[in-house]
Amino acid sequence: MNSTDRLFSALRQWAAPAASIAVMFLLWQAAVAGFHVRALILPEPTEIFGALLDQPGYFLREGFYTLQTTMIGFALAVAVGVLLAILIVEVRLLESTLYALIVALNSVPKVAIAPLFVIWLGTGTGPKIAIAFLIAFFPIVIDTVLGLKSVPKDMLDLAKSMQAARLDQFWRIRLPAALPSMFAGMKVGISLALVGTIVGEFVASDRGLGYVILTAQGTFDTAQIFAANIVLGAAGIVLFWIMSALERRLVPWHASQHREA
Amino acid sequence: MSAALAAAPRSPPLPAPPPSVHIEASGVCKRYGGASGLLALDNVSLSVRDGEFLSILGPSGCGKSTFLRCVAGLESPTGGSIRVHGEQVHRPPRNMGIVFQRDVLLDWRSILDNLFLQVDFRRESRKRYLQRAHELLALFGLQGFENAYPAQLSGGMRQRAAICRALLADPDLLLMDEPFGALDALTRDQMNLELQKSWAASSRQTILFVTHSIGEAVFLSDRIVVMSPRPGRIAMTLQIDLPRPRRMAVREMPEFAQYCAQIRELFGAMGLLKDE
Numbered sequence: 001m002n003s004t005d006r007l008f009s010a011l012r013q014w015a016a017p018a019a020s021i022a023v024m025f026l027l028w029q030a031a032v033a034g035f036h037v038r039a040l041i042l043p044e045p046t047e048i049f050g051a052l053l054d055q056p057g058y059f060l061r062e063g064f065y066t067l068q069t070t071m072i073g074f075a076l077a078v079a080v081g082v083l084l085a086i087l088i089v090e091v092r093l094l095e096s097t098l099y100a101l102i103v104a105l106n107s108v109p110k111v112a113i114a115p116l117f118v119i120w121l122g123t124g125t126g127p128k129i130a131i132a133f134l135i136a137f138f139p140i141v142i143d144t145v146l147g148l149k150s151v152p153k154d155m156l157d158l159a160k161s162m163q164a165a166r167l168d169q170f171w172r173i174r175l176p177a178a179l180p181s182m183f184a185g186m187k188v189g190i191s192l193a194l195v196g197t198i199v200g201e202f203v204a205s206d207r208g209l210g211y212v213i214l215t216a217q218g219t220f221d222t223a224q225i226f227a228a229n230i231v232l233g234a235a236g237i238v239l240f241w242i243m244s245a246l247e248r249r250l251v252p253w254h255a256s257q258h259r260e261a
Numbered sequence: 262m263s264a265a266l267a268a269a270p271r272s273p274p275l276p277a278p279p280p281s282v283h284i285e286a287s288g289v290c291k292r293y294g295g296a297s298g299l300l301a302l303d304n305v306s307l308s309v310r311d312g313e314f315l316s317i318l319g320p321s322g323c324g325k326s327t328f329l330r331c332v333a334g335l336e337s338p339t340g341g342s343i344r345v346h347g348e349q350v351h352r353p354p355r356n357m358g359i360v361f362q363r364d365v366l367l368d369w370r371s372i373l374d375n376l377f378l379q380v381d382f383r384r385e386s387r388k389r390y391l392q393r394a395h396e397l398l399a400l401f402g403l404q405g406f407e408n409a410y411p412a413q414l415s416g417g418m419r420q421r422a423a424i425c426r427a428l429l430a431d432p433d434l435l436l437m438d439e440p441f442g443a444l445d446a447l448t449r450d451q452m453n454l455e456l457q458k459s460w461a462a463s464s465r466q467t468i469l470f471v472t473h474s475i476g477e478a479v480f481l482s483d484r485i486v487v488m489s490p491r492p493g494r495i496a497m498t499l500q501i502d503l504p505r506p507r508r509m510a511v512r513e514m515p516e517f518a519q520y521c522a523q524i525r526e527l528f529g530a531m532g533l534l535k536d537e
Contacts, residue, residue: 154365157335161353164382172381176369253368253410 043223048230051223059212063231066197066208069125070239073132074193078186080133081140086170088141089148099145106138111199118204128200128208135196136189143185147178180254183247190239198232209235283346283434283467284309284332290340291327301327302338303492311433312465316478316485318524320533324493325471329438332469333359345434354434358427362439364419366411366426372398373407376426390429397425400459417448421455428459435460435468441477450509453480461506475528479520480507487524489531497527 025045031037032044039047052059088099110131117127151174159169201210209228216224248257284307291302301324309315317325330336331343334353343350345357366375376394377387398404401421411419420440427435441449460466472478478485479501487497501520503511511517528534 152363152365154361154363155367157330158359158361158365158378159382160335161333161357161359162379162382163353163355168382172378173367176367179369251369253412255412 040220040222043226047223048226051221051227052230059209059227059231062207062209062212062228063235066194066201066210066232067235067239069128069200069208070132070190070193070197070235072125073129073196074136074190076129076133077136077140077189077193081137081185081189082144082182085141085144085148088145102138102141106142110135110138110196114199114203117200123204123206127203128197128205131200132193132196135199136193139188139192140182140185143188144178144182147181147185148174150181151177179251180256183243183251187240187243187247190243191236194232194236194239281311282308283311283313284469285344285347286328286332286341287343288341289328289331289338289343291324291331291336292339300492302331303494304341305488305493305495306341307486307495309467309469312467314460314468314470314481314483316470316472316482317488318472318475318478318485319488319493320473320490320528323488323490325473325488326438328493329436329469329471333357333436356430356432357434357436358430358432359436360420360423360427360438360440362442364411364416364423366419366422368411371408371410372403372414372422375411375422376429378426379430393431394425394429397428397459398422400462401425401455417444417452420444420452424456424459428463431463433466435466437468437470439471439473442473449474449477453477454509457481457506475521475524476512479503479517479524480511485520485524487527490533496531497524499523 028042029045032042084098084102088094113134114127114131117130121127121130155173155177156169159173164172197208198210198213201208202214205211205214209232212228213225216222216228251257286305286307289302289305290300293299293301305324305328317328319325327336331338332345332350334350337351345354348354366372367378370378373394376397377390380387380390395404395407398407401424403418403421403425406414406418406422411422414422420443424440441452444452460468470478470481482501485499485501486495487499488494489496499520503514503516503520525534525536529536
């Protein structure tokens with residue numbers, strides 16, 4: 001690939017999505033102005049970006065706080081989720097007990113438990129991390145279990161025929177084979193962790209983008225709410241992008257990573 | 262020279278040592294799922310000599326793969342016993358290589374790293390096997406693909422790599438479970454030739470080869486054991502006396518056709534081939 005080719009492919013990769021976002025804002029601007037929509041209902045994008053640029057430090061600070069909480073909750077969810085998934089797959093008894101319980105609990109709307117965490121953990125960062133953790137935890141456990149259980153049987157037969165120790169089989173075969181599935185769970189999980197953090201901030205907080213949105217609602221500052229959501233959207237994209245980059249780095253061999261077959 | 266010979270004490274010519282038995286299966290039965298379950302293998306007794314190329318031939322579901330898996334120690338028979346070099350098989354014997362129908366290459370390892378899988382499991386030094394790995398890759402036409410990943414290779418090349426992996430530690434026993442079943446006919450012929458070549462180059466390697474292709478079995482084997490459909494029993498044992506090394510042209514020899522006809526006839530008698 002020469003440099004012009006690379007430039008073109010980078011353009012295709014970035015320019016098209018960027019252009020569609022720009023077109024959306026343009027249509028939005030035109031519609032609001034054309035139909036004389038009240039700013040309280042739907043502000044013009046220029047007004048929203050104005051709100052953003054008015055207090056960039058404020059949004060940056062609160063956004064960073066939310067992002068930090070999300071990452072801690074997500075990291076905990078990965079650590080606990082992967083460990084539990086390994087135990088569930090390795091210990092037969094746990095599959096019919098613990099795993100069944102996890103699957104059952106997954107159907108409870110986690111958002112509805114949020115107020116409980118405030119009672120248990122107070123109004124600091126703790127309950128937000130807990131909710132982010134809880135909501136991100138389920139897809140990670142479920143997909144990791146799926147990945148570990150879908151290792152092809154003949155691959156394990158091969159390892160056995162080579163007299164591989166159980167632990168070696170795990171590190172050299174089961175875990176790498178499960179990685180693509182684990183990443184699928186983590187990519188869902190990281191988006192959900194952000195949702196969990198915002199929910200936590202809605203319930204009780206004096207910091208973070210969730211708090212920004214809630215106070216803006218109190219003063220009917222619609223532009224402020226949209227501005228906070230744009231920052232949230234950007235944060236979500238960055239988090240997802242980090243996960244994708246990590247996936248490309250760790251499972252470059254998987255079919256999902258081959259653009260051209 | 263002749264003086265030296267004359268000076269040597271005269272001794273009666275030594276008889277050739279009897280070919281020793283590599284695999285001894287006696288009365289092997291395998292029933293799945295309890296006393297009333299499916300009987301896959303029924304009283305299979307068979308011995309394979311050191312250095313013999315023995316094929317087990319039979320229709321799908323005749324238990325031929327089950328038998329191979331029992332020899333490999335991946336399954337245990339529900340009756341009878343299997344000994345490999347005199348030792349009862351309880352777990353996969355050391356010094357054995359195995360090739361499955363699927364190549365089972367690990368997608369996250371390069372071809373060379375795939376060859377080293379067992380070396381890694383045994384925590385041996387890769388260095389010791391590096392030269393052998395390159396020799397094998399060259400023998401199977403894979404030189405230059407050491408650092409390629411399995412996804413970049415064709416089906417035939419992947420299976421070649423799987424064979425190289427099985428051969429890396431120079432096992433004295435090679436188990437092959439329909440290794441070429443998933444390949445196209447032309448690649449399959451090519452692989453038969455390459456396998457024969459590598460077997461000839463090895464020193465008295467025993468090969469147990471499971472297949473459902475009559476031509477393949479006759480082309481490759483010293484001896485063929487034909488199995489009946491479920492429950493798997495030995496229906497016929499056939500010694501193949503064709504000169505080695507065998508070229509593709511062997512297939513046009515009348516003897517070759519006769520062997521094939523003999524097996525086809527048996528398949529016909531078992532109701533597997535209705536030739537009308």
